Amino acid sequence: MPDRPTRIDLIRNIERALRDESLQRQMGKAMPASRKARADAAAELPEWESLRSAAAEIKDHVLANLESYLGQLESQVRALGGVVHWASDAAEARVIITDLARSRGVRRIVKSKSMTTEEIFLNPALESAGASVVETDLGEYVVQLAGERPSHLIAPVVHKPTGEISDLFVKKLGVPRYERPEDLARVAREVLRAEFLAAEMGITGVNFAIAETGTLVIVENEGNARLTTARPRIHVAVMGIEKVLPRLADLSVFLRILARSGTGQRSSVYVSLLTGRRRVGETDGPEELHLVILDNGRRRLLADPDLRGALRCIRCGACQNECPVYQHAGGHAYGSVYAGPIGAVLTPAYEGLEQARDLPFASTLCRACADVCPVKIDLPGMLVELRARAVRTGLAPRRDRMLVGAWTFFTRSPARFVLAGSLGRLAQRLLARGGKIERLPYPLSGWTAHRTAPLLASRPFRKRWKPPQEGPQ
């Protein structure tokens, strides 16, 4: 992968995040609020569980018939005057889009929020092609001003306290210091309005693409995606192959679960259904519509029966909000555009397990993610599977091999297990001070870094056990 040649040092990243007090405070505030919003919104619908099942079923049906739905989508979009481009990887997608900009003399581009364009590192490519690119989702705009990357699927700037955004605006925009989010939004709106008017090209993601009608569906809360697609002369929509849905009627399930799982809203503020480019007699909409359909590892995932379920993902962010690891680590620690439980599956799948070998292990397997995922992705099962693959391909660290090796050696028979206890009790005499062990040697030192270690009992249960004297035995 040209985009990320080196290994993601997750453990170091997490340790750094834990030391970042402002991040910890901010996540500690934001995450519980998001969790509560989702839980309340889900509890409101008695049919919630059946919606989840229906959504999972539709997605599985699509994945089982993917090429045919993609073919249908392509011909519908073409029939509506759009151009369909197929990109097999990130580099190809970048070339397609930068060529479009260059050949049409595009200097100014506005974008609405899209994780797929983050995935392919589109902005730097467009900038080196000589175009200016402005993110128009408020959170993405902040992230762009700060020179960062989004840290959450739907709340890109969730890691940043408002005070830092105030400072950033003073520094980058030369405006007075505003504290209230409304005022900051107003400042951004003024800047962005001018960008919308001047832009020749608007780039968006796609939440759902309807094969039956060629409709591209974009879900958002700020209206910026609507302006991005209505005002500039050219609209480029970028979607992963898995975003296709069979029929318009399928939308009702997905719009409900997406809004409620993502933000706890009953419905998102703007749902745009874009069917084709501007027609004769219409006053808005783009003259040119381009749909870029991206593979970038997805077909490989589709062919992987243990992991293909990850392609059901609708990028709602619920698994991130719910994940205790994400809550402490923040999104940036995952070293990739997809963070949290779904990121711990997608990043190894897309970028290679070797670079992302630690990600699947960054979970207690508490299953909070699986409980909330609106399309019922078996995230813990996939993490377990990826861990097994890491071990099978020799990516497990030496300490793990030592610990598991010792554990399985000593649990292979009751005699060995009793022996382990006896050896442990000998060692314990050296380690215990005042009936406590506050310090264990490598490879167990991580335990006593944060906790007192338990003592082995003087006699194990099996030595104390006496079968019942009487009764029917």
Place this chain on the structure above:
Amino acid sequence: MKPVALFVTCLVDQLYPHVGEAAVRVLERAGCTVAFPEEQTCCGQAAFNNGFQEEARVLARRFLDVFAHAPAIVAPSGSCADMVREWYPRLFRDTPALGDLARSIASRTYELSEYLVRVLGTTDLGARFPATVTYHPSCHGLRGLGLREEPLGLLRAVRDLRLVELPDAEQCCGFGGFFSIKFAALSGAMLSAKLDTIEASGAEVVTATDVSCLMHISGGLSRRGSRVRAMHLAEILAGS
């Protein structure tokens, strides 16, 4: 008399034998005859969760052999019961004969409170425990086995026990097996959040269905110098 086989779990066996004895007392009080198949060792969860499936399969094979004929297998651990129920069938999905046995054993394996409440239909075991107690629902019992009301119902029936709510109870304590060593700082941060809520609850005792989480929690409480004690649910139910 209901015959049950006790899977005491490796941690209880070596570190907390009194929890195993409490579980036996509780089961006997509920009218069971308890057997302890002495060939048992460990369910293999620690290896499995860390990706070492071959090693886990060896231990799981042993478990299947040892408990093949047990009418019901009861463990004082939600996560070991969940390992057998949720993952054994998947571990042996490519070997039909063992897969069948794994599924059959999975259908006969229970966590202690689950067995008492769901199978035996008892909640009142005549226990007395004069203390303020809060309950931490361990993740694998909670989300794997769906245990929500079972442990709470048992605790509510205990005489002189004041049950207080644990804020944010369903958040993971951060144990996670080898996770606690591998991601030590993160595990410590999750633990610390859990300990804050335990102390805020005003409880003198925090209880759970798993000694693994309790080992982690009590280790943290001890490091903090807290007065709160961690006790397994079986120890409370065995109180008289």
